[in-house]
Amino acid sequence: MIKTKNLTKIYKNGSIEVKALVDVNLHIENGEFVAIMGPSGSGKSTLMNILGCLDRVTSGSYVLDGVDVSTMGDRELARIRNRKIGFVFQSFNLLPRITALHNVELPMIYSGISARKRRKKAELALEKVGLADRMHHKPNELSGGQRQRVAIARALVNNPAIILADEPTGNLDSHSGEEIMAIFQRLNKEGATIVLVTHERDIALHTRRIISFRDGSLVKDEPVTKPVDAVDMMAKLSDMKDKHNI
Amino acid sequence: MNFLESIKVAVNCILQNKMRSILTMLGIIIGIGSVVAIVSVMQGGQQEMNKTLEKFGTNRLIIQLNWNEWDKITSRDYLTEGDIQAVREMGEDIVAVSPLINYGSTAKVGKEKEDLLIYGVSPEHILIENIEMVKGRFINDDDYKSKRAVIVIDEKLADKLFEEEEAVGKQIVITAGSQNNTVTICGIIKAQDSALGSIMEGNRSTVYMPITTVNKMFYDDYLYAMSVKVADSDKIDEVGQKIIDLLHRRHRNENKYIMQNLTQAIEQVNQFTSTFTLIIAVIAGISLFVGGIGIMNIMLVSVTERTREIGIRKSLGANRNDILIQFLIEAVIISLIGGILGMLLGISVAYMISSLAKWPPVFSIGNIILSFAITTMIGIIFGVYPAYKAAKLDPIEALRFE
Structure with missing residues (x-):
């Protein structure tokens, strides 16, 4: 599914070279739920951008879904992003002036799907994240958790090969965060491949594999033997809240 | 991206910034308006002259005493x-x-x-x-x-x-x-x-x-x-x-004798008309150029304002052409709306002038099509640079833009 070989990314800023990623060899299979961890400056954002086909490698190769994308041009990369990748960002990145439904339709506009089919698929995706009754709201009429769910629906809607989530719970309170993780866990159980970038170990423990980066290199790759169940966590959190209120 | 979708996005964007859009269109409105008004009044005048010529009689001339030197007659x-x-x-x-x-x-x-x-x-x-x-x-x-x-x-x-x-x-x-x-x-x-x-x-x-x-x-x-x-x-x-x-x-x-015929008069009027048309064309050209600059300016502002939107669209699969076309269509629509408003203005001004001049204005389909063509061209010419700027934005940078 994702296969990188000696993936290296070097930024040139005048005469200064910054090695953001050095010889990364990564292998993620279909149906995995992986967390990529590391402190800031570890190269995890750069990796995210490359895996998301927003950026190109300096050297090495990146094969996504059986296709080598490291040599592709802008136009083809845009197509790959559209068909094979679903992004979920920390700051949601919804268009503010259009409804949730229209936001979810956006990727399909660029894949040339007819208006009626677009609408139907967008409605289904929103139902899947539990927002059937909020379709016609604009982002500023939704809570943070709801906005992130719209973003997940948007990421799902084109049936991508992978979902890339960059700190998806970073702007949310812990309860909404658990809600989002619960959705990810459910999607993963249904077969979705999810790569999640985070610097919070609590969040990473919801996944089934944690890959750690430091100074642009892959330093640790460990399975999570007993992932945290987000639904249980939500129950615990509301218990705690109740106790404090009393 | 779907053409229709681009038009929808552009219209929405213009509606959200009504005041700004109207002000941007002003150059186009005045330029097209003045051309439409003047040209239709002049064509009306020319038609009127032809009628007069017909009444006077074609092939007709009048020979008369040279009253310019009446004291010598x-x-x-x-x-x-x-x-x-x-x-x-x-x-x-x-x-x-x-x-x-x-x-x-x-x-x-x-x-x-x-x-x-x-x-x-x-x-x-x-x-x-x-x-x-x-x-x-x-x-x-x-x-x-x-x-x-x-x-x-x-x-x-x-x-x-x-x-x-x-x-x-x-x-x-x-x-x-x-x-x-x-x-x-x-x-x-x-x-x-x-x-x-x-x-x-x-x-x-x-x-x-x-x-x-x-x-x-x-x-x-x-x-x-x-x-x-x-x-x-x-x-x-x-x-x-x-x-x-x-x-x-x-x-x-x-x-002691001079001749008078309408062809001389018509030549004079035609010369006046073409000189006047040239002056109007120059003024309109300047006005349309300034209008075009206005469109370019507002489109550059729009691109900056919507950098993040461009980043989002690119991350969702929009390629350079999609973004280019989206912004180009927006520029053309602003220009076209300006053109239409200009035409309406021009037509009403023409009627006002004509009610004073006592002959009806003539509106030709050719001129209307020409006005549309000119405004579309302005939209494309002055919209292409901002649209190109938007299209070549780096998605990562654009997504980081606050």
Whole structure:
């Protein structure tokens, strides 16, 4: 599914070279739920951008879904992003002036799907994240958790090969965060491949594999033997809240 | 991306920034508006001139005494019946010749009063001017020789004076100086509407009488002018000059006669029109250029404001072309709306000018299509740079933009 070989990314800023990623060899299979961890400056954002086909490698190769994308041009990369990748960002990145439904339709506009089919698929995706009754709201009429769910629906809607989530719970309170993780866990159980970038170990423990980066290199790759169940966590959190209120 | 979708996004964006969009369009509105207004009024004027030309009679010229040097004119320079005959016998270049004189007068029937412009002519005049008889007859040789008190009036005047009644055979009283003369209507001609003509004739009704009768009424025996119809309009100046030379030979004088024909006047008007059109085109061009710069400016602002949106769209799979087309369409739509508003403005201004000028404006489909084409071009030309700037934004940078 994702296969990188000696993936290296070097930024040139005048005469200064910054090695953001050095010889990364990564292998993620279909149906995995992986967390990529590391402190800031570890190269995890750069990796995210490359895996998301927003950026190109300096050297090495990146094969996504059986296709080598490291040599592709802008136009083809845009197509790959559209068909094979679903992004979920920390700051949601919804268009503010259009409804949730229209936001979810956006990727399909660029894949040339007819208006009626677009609408139907967008409605289904929103139902899947539990927002059937909020379709016609604009982002500023939704809570943070709801906005992130719209973003997940948007990421799902084109049936991508992978979902890339960059700190998806970073702007949310812990309860909404658990809600989002619960959705990810459910999607993963249904077969979705999810790569999640985070610097919070609590969040990473919801996944089934944690890959750690430091100074642009892959330093640790460990399975999570007993992932945290987000639904249980939500129950615990509301218990705690109740106790404090009393 | 879907073309329709781009249009929707663009329209939404323009609606969200109404004030800003209208201000941006102002240059285009004024540019297109002034062109549409001026061009349609001018075309109306030109159409009006053609009508006047038709009424005057094509291939027609008037030879008259050179009143520019009136102090040098003596009685031996005046035209004679012999001159008319000599011109008539000049050859096949000449179709018809008639002496010509005109006086302002008033017609009275009972209490009705109308201002007149009396043309004293010979029966041949009907061959020179485009006159269409509706009823009765034009003045004839007997009227001319016997100086009969007969008059030919047009339908409009007949309606005014007699309403439903039969006007031919009726008598009217016309004034000549302080005297009143009773004349009989012998024929009615079709009225010709021409705004330019009515300005020239001061809203008076044109009537025709035998020049012999008119001279008797106004106590004047001299001929000052003749009206000539030539066979070939291309040779009108040449023939006119020949006539003038002939007259000078006959009267043994020089520089006493001049010719007047509408082609000269039309040439002058056309020259004025084209100069004026050029000036307007330059002003409109400047206005449209400034309008285009305005569009470019606002599009650059829009691209900056929407950097994050561009990043989001790119992350979702929009390629450079999708973004380029989206912003280009927005620029074209702003320009086109400006063009449409400009056209509406131009049309209303044209009607306002025309109500003062007394002729209707002419709006041609060609001009409207041209206006649309020009505004579309402006949108593309001035929208392409901002759109290109948007298209080549780096998605990662754009997504980071606050």
